[in-house]
Amino acid sequence: MDEIAALIEPQIPALRRYAVALLRDREAADDLVQDTLERALSAWSGRRRDGDLRAWLFTIERNLFLGAVRRRGRRGVDVGAEALDLVPDPGADPEASMGARDVLVGLDTLPEDQRSVLLLVAVEDLSYAEAAQVLGVPLGTVMSRLSRARTRMRSFLETGRTGLLRRVK
Amino acid sequence: MSGDPRPVGEDDLHGLIDGRLEPERQALVEAWLAGNPARAAEISADRALRERLRARLAPIAEEAIPARLRVANIRPRHRLVGVGWFPMAAAAVLCLALGGAGGWVGYALHGGPATAMVVEAPATQDAVAAFRTFVVEAVHPVEVRADEKPHLVAWLSKRLGHAVTTPDLTAYGFRLMGGRLLPAGSESAAMLMYDDDRGTRLTLYSRVGDGDGRTLFRFAREGDVAAFSWVDGGMSYVVTGRTDEARLLTVAQAVDAQVRGLAPDRR
Numbered sequence: 492m493d494e495i496a497a498l499i500e501p502q503i504p505a506l507r508r509y510a511v512a513l514l515r516d517r518e519a520a521d522d523l524v525q526d527t528l529e530r531a532l533s534a535w536s537g538r539r540r541d542g543d544l545r546a547w548l549f550t551i552e553r554n555l556f557l558g559a560v561r562r563r564g565r566r567g568v569d570v571g572a573e574a575l576d577l578v579p580d581p582g583a584d585p586e587a588s589m590g591a592r593d594v595l596v597g598l599d600t601l602p603e604d605q606r607s608v609l610l611l612v613a614v615e616d617l618s619y620a621e622a623a624q625v626l627g628v629p630l631g632t633v634m635s636r637l638s639r640a641r642t643r644m645r646s647f648l649e650t651g652r653t654g655l656l657r658r659v660k
Numbered sequence: 661m662s663g664d665p666r667p668v669g670e671d672d673l674h675g676l677i678d679g680r681l682e683p684e685r686q687a688l689v690e691a692w693l694a695g696n697p698a699r700a701a702e703i704s705a706d707r708a709l710r711e712r713l714r715a716r717l718a719p720i721a722e723e724a725i726p727a728r729l730r731v732a733n734i735r736p737r738h739r740l741v742g743v744g745w746f747p748m749a750a751a752a753v754l755c756l757a758l759g760g761a762g763g764w765v766g767y768a769l770h771g772g773p774a775t776a777m778v779v780e781a782p783a784t785q786d787a788v789a790a791f792r793t794f795v796v797e798a799v800h801p802v803e804v805r806a807d808e809k810p811h812l813v814a815w816l817s818k819r820l821g822h823a824v825t826t827p828d829l830t831a832y833g834f835r836l837m838g839g840r841l842l843p844a845g846s847e848s849a850a851m852l853m854y855d856d857d858r859g860t861r862l863t864l865y866s867r868v869g870d871g872d873g874r875t876l877f878r879f880a881r882e883g884d885v886a887a888f889s890w891v892d893g894g895m896s897y898v899v900t901g902r903t904d905e906a907r908l909l910t911v912a913q914a915v916d917a918q919v920r921g922l923a924p925d926r927r
Contacts, residue, residue, distance in 0.1 A: 494906045496731035503729055504721035511720050521726060528734045536877040536890070536913060594712045612678060613710045614717055619674075634671050641677075641706045648709060 495535060499528065502548050505615055509549065512598065512610050513556050523559070527552040546621040553607060553625060560603070597647035605640035608633055668692040673699075677706045783844075784880050784889045787865035787898035790842055790851050791885060795861045795902075802838030802853050812839050816850040822868050822895060824850050827918040832911050834862060862901030862908070864915055869896060877912055879905065888912035892920065 506527055510520035530551050531538075538547055598606055604626065611617045611625055612633075623633045664685055672689045675681040681689060693700040727733060794801055804812040809826060816824040819841055826836050834854035842849040842865075849867035873891065880887045886908050889898040897919070899912040 494910070499731050500725070503725045504723070507723075507725065507729075508717050508721040512717055521729065524729055525734065528729065528731065532731070532734055534876065536909075536916065540913075540917065594709065594716050598713070609713070612674075614714050618680070619671075634674060637674050638670055641674075641709070644709050645702060645705050648705070 495532070498544060499531065499548070502545055503528075505545070506548060506552055509552060509610055509615060510556075512595065512614070513553075513603075513606070515595070515599070523552060523556060526555050530555065543621055543624070545615075546617060546624045549611060549615065549617070549625045550627075557603070592648055594644070594648070597644050600647060601640055601643055605636050605643070608636045609640040609644070612637060664688065673703055677703060677710060783865070783867060783869075783896040784878070784887050784898050786842075786844060786849065787851075787863065787889070787900050788880070788882050788885055788887055790849075790865060791863045791887075791900040794840070794851070794853065795863065801861070803840035805838040806836040808838075809836070816841060819848045820850055820866070820868055824866065825919055826852055827864065827915045829854055829911055829914060832907070832914060833857065834860075834911065837861075860901070860903055862899060862903060862911065865898040865900065866895055868894060877909070877916075879909075890916065892916065895919075 503524065506524045507520060510523040510527075511517060514520045514523060527548060531548055534551075538544075598609070601609070608622055608626060611622045612619065617625065619630055619633050619637075623630045626633065626636075628636075668689050672681065672685065676686060676689050676693075693703060804815065806812070806826075813824060813826060816839060826839070829836070833856040835856070837853045837855055839850060839852040842851055844867045847867060847869065849865060851866075852864045853861055854864070855861045874893070875891045877888045877890050880889065884902050885900060886903070886905055887898050887900040888908055889896065890912070891897070897912075897915065899908060899915055901908050901911075
């Protein structure tokens, strides 16, 4: 029990961070993390013991997120701009206070697969192989999604458009 | 030798942005970018984006985690698909509700009547009963001792009609003492007993039946005796002991890995 906690709890801050980036709602994000932990504990004996624990937890979390997205017909995910207020400490992004575009808004405009690959690789420091495991796709697909995500984010930060806006504020 | 002759690719550029290149490769990619200013500007923007994204999200990971997300406060929920197990606080009373492969383990979390194990968990019930009977036995805890292991394995395997192995638990401080044959309805069950240097004993009970699927571990507690049970490959297994749940779970996982051939049992 303590042993499992010692393995899992160090991963919780990263699981929360990824959840907030996906959901943009602090309460919903912690619900997602809680669901992730419940599922992880239930499946603990069935996990691959040689696999990477962090990648396994992110896999569970993302799959639960996708399941929720499907159930809600995507309505629950595209949150309004007011949800940005729920992300703590906007001052942490110095450019935000200078009127620069919020990277998280740009992130929101990406399709989920691109958003996740960028978050997992660039923020959560997963290797490309681990990201491929979480996303359930070949390594080459990870690289091409990463390229598309970065191209769109560049475009967003330069012009405010990604060419694929799902919602316009 | 400046080794890698492969041309620069998109994967190298991501590797550069994410700081994942070997120094030699990084130098090569940077040299390539020096001759491609347009691409270099994009890469520079991508690196800046990476830093902004990290800085923007960093505060979340630096917060204290809410108490409800502590592993000790997490309960598997019934709505989860599959079978959950979770060692509850020592005061928790067992409430096993086993179904088929999609069944559930329910827990009497707080209070509740001091129920015994319900009949749907016959293997666990039998295993705990056998444990209680034989673990206190000083003179004849086992029928066949560990020094006759080949005979023990052949005998139990023949009587169960299924290969019985004797997992090696020395890495967890437990040595095989030996085993015995037990009645299980019209069938037979095998019970292996292990002990550690302090005389703590645990048993591995196995018998044929209970479906051929695979279930996750189920946790049960009856008084001071704790048990983890699971079904795999047409066999039911129960690891039982008077030891803390974490240690017992570690043992159960090791047994599971060894009987599935996923880990060497170093017979």
